[in-house]
Amino acid sequence: MTCREAIDVLADFVDGVMPPELVAELERHLAGCDPCRAFLATYRKTRALGAAAGHLEMPAEMRARLRRFLADKLRTT
Amino acid sequence: MLARAATGDAEALEMLMTRYSGRVYRLAYGITRSAPDAEEVVQDVFLQIINKGAGFEGRAALGSWIYRITTNLSLNKRRGKRRELETSLDELLPTFLPDGHRAGDRAFLVADWSETPDRALLSGESRRVLEAAIDRLPEHYRAVLILRDVEELSNEEVAQIVGDSVAAVKTRLHRARMAMREQLTRHLGAGA
Numbered sequence: 001m002t003c004r005e006a007i008d009v010l011a012d013f014v015d016g017v018m019p020p021e022l023v024a025e026l027e028r029h030l031a032g033c034d035p036c037r038a039f040l041a042t043y044r045k046t047r048a049l050g051a052a053a054g055h056l057e058m059p060a061e062m063r064a065r066l067r068r069f070l071a072d073k074l075r076t077t
Numbered sequence: 078m079l080a081r082a083a084t085g086d087a088e089a090l091e092m093l094m095t096r097y098s099g100r101v102y103r104l105a106y107g108i109t110r111s112a113p114d115a116e117e118v119v120q121d122v123f124l125q126i127i128n129k130g131a132g133f134e135g136r137a138a139l140g141s142w143i144y145r146i147t148t149n150l151s152l153n154k155r156r157g158k159r160r161e162l163e164t165s166l167d168e169l170l171p172t173f174l175p176d177g178h179r180a181g182d183r184a185f186l187v188a189d190w191s192e193t194p195d196r197a198l199l200s201g202e203s204r205r206v207l208e209a210a211i212d213r214l215p216e217h218y219r220a221v222l223i224l225r226d227v228e229e230l231s232n233e234e235v236a237q238i239v240g241d242s243v244a245a246v247k248t249r250l251h252r253a254r255m256a257m258r259e260q261l262t263r264h265l266g267a268g269a
Binding site for chain 2: 002003004005007008010011012015017034035036037038039041042043044045046047048049050051052053054055056057058059062063065066067069070071073074075
């Protein structure tokens with residue numbers, strides 16, 4: 001497996017949807033390739049950071065406006 | 078619950094909001110990257126839930142349907158806006174020689190900054206770089222990113238929601254993560 005092939009399959013590997021035989025092949029490549037190990041570690045961290053950044057709460061005032069908006073709509077329909 | 082909400086039942090409406098407003102807002106903001114636009118999308122989505130959702134009562138498909146209309150309304154809201162922030166992802170993806178080994182200007186960007194604490198990465202300049210990296214993604218990439226990595230849906234569920242193939246979803250997700258990783262590495266790599 002080349003570096004390009006290793007990088008191409010990282011999403012499936014990180015997401016746990018990769019066939020076992022391919023996992024073994026990737027792990028063999030990673031064992032001998034420092035740059036790809038660094039790439040994998042930062043790729044995995046990037047996924048976690050993106051998830052953390054996206055975990056937003058709807059602001060309370062927006063929720064209150066939504067409640068009023070829907071109540072008004074339902075009254076007039 | 079949907080039928081009761083449609084008649085103006087305040088308790089049913091509250092239950093609907095409790096169950097879905099957070100998810101709808103996260104996805105709408107994640108795609109539009111604008112709180113005012115996301116708020117309009119949330120209002121439109123809830124109108125559709127009340128007006129058209131009765132047929133989904135008690136069915137597992139309701140969640141997917143809500144994600145689908147949220148995605149569509151958010152993408153419509155984005156149409157023609159802030160294009161200038163979205164650049165080609167190609168310049169943010171790794172490059173390789175024909176034999177598959179690393180090559181090109183970005184070949185050196187393999188610094189491992191993954192041990193940096195989340196607290197540091199999610200604040201200050203690093204947070205700004207992260208948010209800018211998300212802003213630079215095309216909106217249909219952001220839709221996939223939010224549905225997979227924030228809402229934790231499967232590739233198959235996301236494909237159904239965005240109306241594309243599983244292969245296309247996986248490609249967008251991978252390219253989005255790699256583009257974000259590259260920008261974070263440009264910022265953090267020198268100190269790693």
